[in-house]
Amino acid sequence: MQIERLLLKNFRNYKEENICFSPGVNMIYGDNGQGKTNIAEAIYLFSTARSHRTAKERDMIPFGQKEANITLFFKTKKRDMKANFRIFQEHAHEISINEVKKIKNSELIGCFQAVMFSPEDFSFIKEGPSERRKFMDIAISQIRPQYFKKLSEYNRYLKSKMKALKQPEYFPMLDVYNHKISDIAADIILYRQEFIQRIAPKINQINQQITKTEDILEVEYESCIPFSNDKNKMHHELVQKLEKSKDREIKEKACLIGPHREDLKFYLNEQSLKDFGSQGQMRTAVLAVKMAQAEIILQDFGEYPVLILDDILSELDATRRKYLLNEIRGKQVIITGTDKANFGKRKDTKLMKVVNGKIIE
């Protein structure tokens, strides 16, 4: 996967900017608030069909403008691609790929593969479970478009059920919703289980490589019901569980059980990393998670994703930085930071300085 060019028209603090990328390392540097993360955000939009830092799409449109227009020219081993993303004040975004209009989010995801690593990710292990679920959801969607569809369907039903929980006249609908939700949830759990079983050994291996130890880092998927390979069995169990907690759900007006409440647990040498790990151990684990995600994409697509490292180099110590810079050899990487010195000199590097929404060199 390789980005050739990014065209920004009225995107955040960019008026009109055409940014060309080298196939190797692209180092975008500049002071804070100049527009480095904005570039990372624009690129990553094409990988997940949503911003990684806002749920309000309109935030990406400059004040006073009607729309933001972003075009990404990239190539896969098979062909040259042009994807366009338009964000509007008044209505939902529109996507086109190779001039074909009205592309669905689910069709975009999986087309352009990128893995993003940003400073917020450092709290991945420590913080609440939502970021860990988000990781599973993005990483699985990238390799299994069907998963993304299931997840969207699940969220739609959950929304309807939430409405029903708030209005007694809809209570008779709850059984229907619970049945449907259990069916989709069982599929989601199967996908998640398969994915975690695949990625966990890679995360452990990479963690050992970085730390040069024999530490055992385990990742466990905590699903809301005991896992089984038999989907019907899980479906049945979920229905029962939801039935049992119906009164409590009505009382709390909340959907209390299901994939939207699950978590991932990390153990370092059998101890909970979240509770007993040092900050350094957690940082290394996150780096290992990201690199393992990229490897899975390589395995499934035969192409390495574009790595976007937004302002994280200065947050890594020498060992981790060395590991990372060694790992990215021969791959396309977008690195941002305030200091270009952090990076050292390499032949395959393109340096770009950004000032106030303009690339100036």
Ligand SMILES: Nc1ncnc2c1ncn2[C@@H]1O[C@H](COP(=O)(O)OP(=O)(O)O)[C@@H](O)[C@H]1O
């Ligand atoms: N919708 C918007 N319209 C105009 N400017 C914006 C918009 N959203 C963010 N910005 C500007 O973008 C800049 C932040 O860019 P960012 O890429 O986060 O900076 P950094 O280089 O520190 O990563 C700020 O100056 C902010 O005012």
Ligand SMILES: [Mg+2]
């Ligand atoms: Mg930034």
